[in-house]
Amino acid sequence: xxxxxxxxxxxxxxxxxxxxxxxxxxxxxxxxxxxxxxxxxxxxxxxxxxxxxxxxxxxxxxxxxxxxxxxxxxxxxxxxxxxxxxxxxxxxxxxxxxxxxxxxxxxxxxxxxxxxxxxxxxxxxxxxxxxxxxxxxxxxxxxxxxxxxxxxxxxxxxxxxxxxxxxxxxxxxxxxxxxxxxxxxxxxxxxxxxxxxxxxxxxxxxxxxxxxxxxxxxxxxxxxxxxxxxxxxxxxxxxxxxxxxxxxxxxxxxxxxxxxxxxxxxxxxxxxxxxxxxxxxxxxxxxxxxxxxxxxxxx
Amino acid sequence: xxxxxxxxxxxxxxxxxxxxxxxxxxxxxxxxxxxxxxxxxxxxxxxxxxxxxxxxxxxxxxxxxxxxxxxxxxxxxxxxxxxxxxxxxxxxxxxx
Numbered sequence: 001x002x003x004x005x006x007x008x009x010x011x012x013x014x015x016x017x018x019x020x021x022x023x024x025x026x027x028x029x030x031x032x033x034x035x036x037x038x039x040x041x042x043x044x045x046x047x048x049x050x051x052x053x054x055x056x057x058x059x060x061x062x063x064x065x066x067x068x069x070x071x072x073x074x075x076x077x078x079x080x081x082x083x084x085x086x087x088x089x090x091x092x093x094x095x096x097x098x099x100x101x102x103x104x105x106x107x108x109x110x111x112x113x114x115x116x117x118x119x120x121x122x123x124x125x126x127x128x129x130x131x132x133x134x135x136x137x138x139x140x141x142x143x144x145x146x147x148x149x150x151x152x153x154x155x156x157x158x159x160x161x162x163x164x165x166x167x168x169x170x171x172x173x174x175x176x177x178x179x180x181x182x183x184x185x186x187x188x189x190x191x192x193x194x195x196x197x198x199x200x201x202x203x204x205x206x207x208x209x210x211x212x213x214x215x216x217x218x219x220x221x222x223x224x225x226x227x228x229x230x231x232x233x234x235x236x237x238x239x240x241x242x243x244x245x246x247x248x249x250x251x252x253x254x255x256x257x258x259x260x261x262x263x264x265x266x267x268x269x270x271x272x273x274x275x276x277x278x279x280x281x282x283x284x285x286x287x288x289x290x291x292x293x294x295x296x297x298x299x
Numbered sequence: 300x301x302x303x304x305x306x307x308x309x310x311x312x313x314x315x316x317x318x319x320x321x322x323x324x325x326x327x328x329x330x331x332x333x334x335x336x337x338x339x340x341x342x343x344x345x346x347x348x349x350x351x352x353x354x355x356x357x358x359x360x361x362x363x364x365x366x367x368x369x370x371x372x373x374x375x376x377x378x379x380x381x382x383x384x385x386x387x388x389x390x391x392x393x394x395x
């Protein structure tokens with residue numbers, strides 16, 4: 001950012017009164033609402049406002065002069081601050097005045113017709129779309145759910161979440177946006193879905209991925225183990241001699257949308273006991289594997 | 300639509316001031332059911348009123364005049380842009 005003294009066009013020794021006067025003079029010239037056709041006015045006005053913010057506060061000015069804060073140490077306007085001109089340039093609002101051209105609009109010539117048509121269009125303009133963000137649980141995204149958003153401006157919005165909705169997807173609720181400034185239809189509400197991660201499920205497309213820990217005994221001898229799915233637990237048959245990384249497929253237990261049904265992919269992970277198991281250790285110490293059992297023979 | 304209570308809070312104006320501004324037609328609230336309602340445009344207009352009063356030292360007499368002229372300027376800009384648009388539409392395509 002530029003030197004704030006330079007921005008306001010005052011000397012380093014300027015008095016508070018001189019700064020105030022310089023700022024007012026520039027504000028009157030540069031305010032975006034007094035320059036609706038000047039796209040750069042906003043940037044210049046912000047710069048001047050920031051410079052004034054810094055120099056009109058004696059403490060901030062002292063710290064700037066002492067080099068303790070740089071020129072951008074001033075407060076920023078909120079990024080989405082909109083000026084009056086951003087609304088006023090559209091028609092169909094109560095502040096619309098015809099005083100400046102009403103005489104032109106009265107005849108039956110082309111220009112008059114045009115003005116009437118433009119006023120009519122402004123009146124029928126639809127309301128703005130409103131954007132919301134809705135965080136939901138992983139399982140609600142998979143199975144579908146019904147949620148109610150409490151709106152910042154009061155009131156609520158019911159959102160039906162279709163099964164299989166994806167993180168970042170946007171749902172459009174027709175007619176639930178801002179009302180028209182005139183007599184047009186309301187805008188839409190756009191709800192962006194944010195899916196919270198699950199403790200143990202993840203998702204790849206329509207498939208649900210689950211890491212399932214199994215014991216050494218279950219891996220060696222095979223077993224039926226209770227396995228969570230997104231719609232409740234099922235019994236899963238672990239084949240004999242399963243290894244970490246083997247993937248078992250539960251058909252149809254993935255994400256169900258109207259169009260497709262995914263599977264649940266269960267990745268096995270053999271978990272060794274955390275505590276000492278003397279019997280297991282004794283057995284393995286005495287055990288001589290057959291010659292064909294070499295897990296690294298392909299390396 | 301913004302309800303009156305929320306509007307007072309977000310615009311940081313007290314009720315008495317709001318009544319005066321509405322009386323002077325600096326603000327024209329809408330009506331939903333039995334309540335006055337406001338829009339984001341009204342909030343931006345409060346921002347402009349503030350800037351004119353506080354930053355530029357415009358007094359109350361001058362403020363109404365300025366708001367009125369600004370609104371007329373926007374109406375004129377819209378009329379002008381509608382006229383230009385229509386002139387473009389009607390211009391015969393050249394060279395074909």
